[in-house]
Amino acid sequence: MPHERFHYKSLEEVQATAAALGVNLPFAKTTAVLGTPITFGNVQLPNRLGIAPMEGADSTPDGSPSEYTTRRYVAEAKGGSALIWFEAISIVEEGRSSKTQLLLCRENLDAYKRLTEAVKQAGLAANGHAPYLVMQANHSGRYSNPDNRPAPMIAYRHPELEQYRAADDSCIVSDDYLKMLEEKFGEAALLAKQAGFDAVDIKSCHGYLLAELSSAYTRPGEYGGSYENRTRLLKNGILAAKAHEDEHFMVTSRLGIYDGYAYPWGFGVREGGGLTPDLAEPIRLVRELYEDYGLRMVDLTMGNPYATTHVTRPFDKGKYQPDEHPFLGLDRMIHGIGALKQAVPEMTIYASAPTYLRQYADLYTAGAVEQGLCDGMLFGRMAFADPDFANEIVRTGRIDPSRVCMTCGMCGDLIRAHKPTGCVVRNAETFMPFYKEFLELKKNQPANFRG
Ligand SMILES: Cc1cc2nc3c(=O)[nH]c(=O)nc-3n(C[C@H](O)[C@H](O)[C@H](O)COP(=O)(O)O)c2cc1C
Numbered sequence: 001m002p003h004e005r006f007h008y009k010s011l012e013e014v015q016a017t018a019a020a021l022g023v024n025l026p027f028a029k030t031t032a033v034l035g036t037p038i039t040f041g042n043v044q045l046p047n048r049l050g051i052a053p054m055e056g057a058d059s060t061p062d063g064s065p066s067e068y069t070t071r072r073y074v075a076e077a078k079g080g081s082a083l084i085w086f087e088a089i090s091i092v093e094e095g096r097s098s099k100t101q102l103l104l105c106r107e108n109l110d111a112y113k114r115l116t117e118a119v120k121q122a123g124l125a126a127n128g129h130a131p132y133l134v135m136q137a138n139h140s141g142r143y144s145n146p147d148n149r150p151a152p153m154i155a156y157r158h159p160e161l162e163q164y165r166a167a168d169d170s171c172i173v174s175d176d177y178l179k180m181l182e183e184k185f186g187e188a189a190l191l192a193k194q195a196g197f198d199a200v201d202i203k204s205c206h207g208y209l210l211a212e213l214s215s216a217y218t219r220p221g222e223y224g225g226s227y228e229n230r231t232r233l234l235k236n237g238i239l240a241a242k243a244h245e246d247e248h249f250m251v252t253s254r255l256g257i258y259d260g261y262a263y264p265w266g267f268g269v270r271e272g273g274g275l276t277p278d279l280a281e282p283i284r285l286v287r288e289l290y291e292d293y294g295l296r297m298v299d300l301t302m303g304n305p306y307a308t309t310h311v312t313r314p315f316d317k318g319k320y321q322p323d324e325h326p327f328l329g330l331d332r333m334i335h336g337i338g339a340l341k342q343a344v345p346e347m348t349i350y351a352s353a354p355t356y357l358r359q360y361a362d363l364y365t366a367g368a369v370e371q372g373l374c375d376g377m378l379f380g381r382m383a384f385a386d387p388d389f390a391n392e393i394v395r396t397g398r399i400d401p402s403r404v405c406m407t408c409g410m411c412g413d414l415i416r417a418h419k420p421t422g423c424v425v426r427n428a429e430t431f432m433p434f435y436k437e438f439l440e441l442k443k444n445q446p447a448n449f450r451g
Contacts, residue, residue: 004317006326006407011360023331026367027360033369034362035394038082038376040297040348041250043198046129048369049390050083050350051076052299052378053136053201053254054411055101058420063090063103064111068420070118076383077123077131080391083350084119084131085254085299085378088138088203091188092181095139095153095209096146098418104135104191116196127391134199134252135192137185137241141209142167143306148418153177155212156219160265161307173209175221178233181209186240193249199297200249202237205256206312207304210234214256217264227281230267238293253289254299257282258336260308268302268336277336283343290347297348299378300337305412313380314356315407326356326407330364338373348375355381359401362393381405384423410435417441 008014011027018025038048058068065073076084090096090103104112120130142152142161152167161167185202192200204210213233216224223232234253241251258268258277270278282300289295303311310322314329330353337351351374354361365377382389386403393399403426410424410431419434 006316006356006358008360011363014357014360018327018331021325021327023327024335025327025330025357025364026334026371026373027363028366028370029363031362031366031393031397033366038348040375042247043132043250043297045082045132047080047082047390047394048376049081049365049393050085050299050376050378051081051383051387052352052380053085053087054380054384054421055087055097055415056421057098057100057415057418059100059102061099062108063093063096063101063105064108065102065115068422069102070115072387072422073115073119074122075387077119078126079383079387079389080123080127080394081131081379081383082129082390083134083376083378085134085201085350086136086197088136088140088208089188091137091139091184094146094151095141095144097138097140097143098145099148100418100420101140104137104188104195106191109191109195112191112195120196132199133197134201135188135195135197136201136203136254137188137192138203139181139184139209141173141212142171142207145418153209155209155216156224158212158265160261161207161304164307172219175223178213178223182233182236182240185237186243189241189244189251193244193246198249199252200241201299202234202241202251202253204234205254205301207256207259207306210237211256211259211267211304214267215259215261215265227284231285235288235293238289238295242294250296252295252297252299254301255282255285256302256304257300257340258302258311258332260303260311277332279336279339279343283340286340286344286347286349290344295347297350299350299352300340300374301352302333302336309412313353313407313412315409329353330356334364334368334373338368338371341372341374345372350374350376350378352378352380354379355405356407358404358406359399361404362389362399381407381411381423384411384421385426413438413442 189200259266305312314326385405414421417438
């Protein structure tokens with residue numbers, strides 16, 4: 001299969017290809033709107049640029065941030081993004097994605113206090129503003145690997161996902177376990193607040209436990225079947241976290257609004273509707289989170305990075321299956337998110353996944369904001385490659401094309417191999433040695449192994 005790399009030499013070429021594919025990617029004439037404030041609740045941030053959660057697999061064995069972790073976030077804070085959405089931090093040992101995934105607990109709270117202080121100080125000193133820090137509270141569910149070996153904890157049997165990662169009925173978590181987790185999300189919120197984060201994200205995206213529950217149509221009991229049951233843990237987790245909300249600390253959620261699987265295996269689709277998104281339930285959810293649960297800001301995303309990777313983070317066509325043009329993925333993402341923004345305009349909505357567009361990701365983000373598709377954007381892979389992207393955009397008007405992410409996928413390979421993760425291209429000195437270790441490890445895995 002030919003591997004069609006990103007080859008566009010100008011925005012006009014990008015736009016011509018988009019037009020030929022029949023997709024409408026928003027591009028602004030300038031990035032000026034990105035340097036304007038964004039508001040939610042009683043919070044006002046100086047720009048609309050944020051960093052998406054990006055797991056670094058570089059914790060110490062007890063789940064505390066290591067020197068690598070601190071270095072990463074300090075660099076991001078210096079780079080001027082008004083918001084940093086910290087990576088998935090496990091709320092229980094058994095739900096860790098690896099032995100080196102961050103885990104926040106009472107015993108290591110002080111290490112997290114030191115991390116948030118260092119990050120805020122770095123932002124303040126470099127830019128005159130401390131970044132707004134969101135902690136992503138997560139249970140890895142099907143992708144739990146607490147000992148760097150798969151130990152899946154699943155909501156229901158999913159034949160498509162089990163092609164990539166074996167699971168059986170014994171992996172299905174009980175209703176009692178899920179009930180217990182509701183309280184754990186409350187405890188995680190309290191710890192996040194005590195650790196100095198500004199907000200906690202009750203994460204429900206990318207196929208992890210809460211996201212998997214959202215499509216648990218076939219699960220019996222209190223957490224499956226009806227929409228109310230499928231969203232029960234998310235909502236009760238939010239309620240438990242909200243007990244700790246105050247004027248300085250907020251509850252939010254990163255929500256997956258479409259998984260890329262047909263009914264009954266994905267959220268955001270309709271029975272008989274194939275893979276076509278049907279956003280009625282995600283719209284209902286975001287509206288309820290605004291009106292009934294008092295959330296004022298959310299980030300929206302799509303896909304399952306282990307299986308429908310092209311949906312979560314578009315990459316060069318032909319590199320892996322399915323052979324979808326990445327512009328189709330961008331179009332699905334931004335207009336799906338835009339549909340939610342238009343349905344619930346009161347909610348401040350961050351969008352996701354601009355990085356594939358490289359040096360045009362800035363004008364794309366500005367276009368999305370100008371067209372009312374979102375209020376702000378979280379940059380993922382771009383932040384690994386160039387943590388200074390926000391200052392470049394806000395201070396000079398454009399991102400530095402010599403520093404952009406090449407969407408090579410090597411950071412994704414590293415995370416799957418539980419190796420410290422970062423940009424192998426732009427920071428080869430640190431990350432190439434880990435990449436070589438990954439290549440060795442890969443030799444011993446089946447061809448279809450995905451994390
Ligand atoms: C190495 C790596 C780690 C990631 N870790 C997380 C994570 O911890 N939590 C999360 O919600 N998304 C995670 N993501 C997804 C990103 O936040 C983001 O949604 C995705 O990369 C698309 O954005 P981009 O096109 O700007 O890269 C990760 C992605 C990569 C490549």
